[in-house]
Amino acid sequence: MNVTPGAISRQVKALEDYLGFPLFVRVHNGIEPTPEAKAYYESMRAAFLLIEKSTKELLSQKRDGPLNVWCSRLFMRQWLVPRLTIFQELHPAQEVRLAGGRSDEPLPSDIDLAIRFGTGPWDPWESHYLMGNSIVPVCSPEYLEAHGPIQTPADLLKHPLLFTATRMDDWDMWLRSAGVEDFTISRKITLQGDGLAYRAAVEGLGVAIGRREFLEPDVKSGRLVTPFEHSVRLEGAFYLIYPTAVRYPRKVIEFRNWLLKEANEPWHHRPATKTLKS
Numbered sequence: 001m002n003v004t005p006g007a008i009s010r011q012v013k014a015l016e017d018y019l020g021f022p023l024f025v026r027v028h029n030g031i032e033p034t035p036e037a038k039a040y041y042e043s044m045r046a047a048f049l050l051i052e053k054s055t056k057e058l059l060s061q062k063r064d065g066p067l068n069v070w071c072s073r074l075f076m077r078q079w080l081v082p083r084l085t086i087f088q089e090l091h092p093a094q095e096v097r098l099a100g101g102r103s104d105e106p107l108p109s110d111i112d113l114a115i116r117f118g119t120g121p122w123d124p125w126e127s128h129y130l131m132g133n134s135i136v137p138v139c140s141p142e143y144l145e146a147h148g149p150i151q152t153p154a155d156l157l158k159h160p161l162l163f164t165a166t167r168m169d170d171w172d173m174w175l176r177s178a179g180v181e182d183f184t185i186s187r188k189i190t191l192q193g194d195g196l197a198y199r200a201a202v203e204g205l206g207v208a209i210g211r212r213e214f215l216e217p218d219v220k221s222g223r224l225v226t227p228f229e230h231s232v233r234l235e236g237a238f239y240l241i242y243p244t245a246v247r248y249p250r251k252v253i254e255f256r257n258w259l260l261k262e263a264n265e266p267w268h269h270r271p272a273t274k275t276l277k278s
Contacts, residue, residue: 049109053109067251069099069113069255070099070115071115072115076100078211079214091254115239115241125244131213134233135211136228139207140204160188160206162207163197164194165191165192197210202218212231
């Protein structure tokens, strides 16, 4: 960029003077952005991505080609991929390219749509609420037959409980919500992510606590069962977001409309895929 470090420092100082708060703080091994700077970065990055995408659309004037969709790998595996055959039935000529990552990762610049988890706001992106985030216990039917019955929520404390490392409070919240008090969880197995916890439950390692919205295919197929229907709604939700534009490509509109319909139609109430052609 042909800009010296000193010039960059002066530009940062001028921006801090204009904004009225510091953007960086010094630490023992360098500098770190302040919380205000991180929030400002996300907003500015979204704006620059919108400019970049709009420029690409203007230059190419192409409204066809692959549809690039981004979401977390768990959402992709547990929710989107099991339903994607329905979209292919409706739009067989449309190529869909899925990219996945962590929920807190910056979005790639070439995406058409993304599914984000959080509370928003998602400005300057267009956003649509997809579904909430609730937890429910699950285990394999073979485990329940061999180690059951599990008749009350307190009975769960006699079983190995599977935890997800990033959400260690889920079991405590569910048990208290189900009326269990003054308990100690003595049989605990912690796994790195939700996907591993679900797989461990399928393999009969114990009882997992999982997101109801992601467990529909496994419950419907009989790989998992829910000892109790009681669920607990957690903070945050899943949103469909995409860059704001004056006109949207047909592929974006078709996928958006299909996805919103899928999110509002419970898996167990879905008609068979073959009926969608009629």
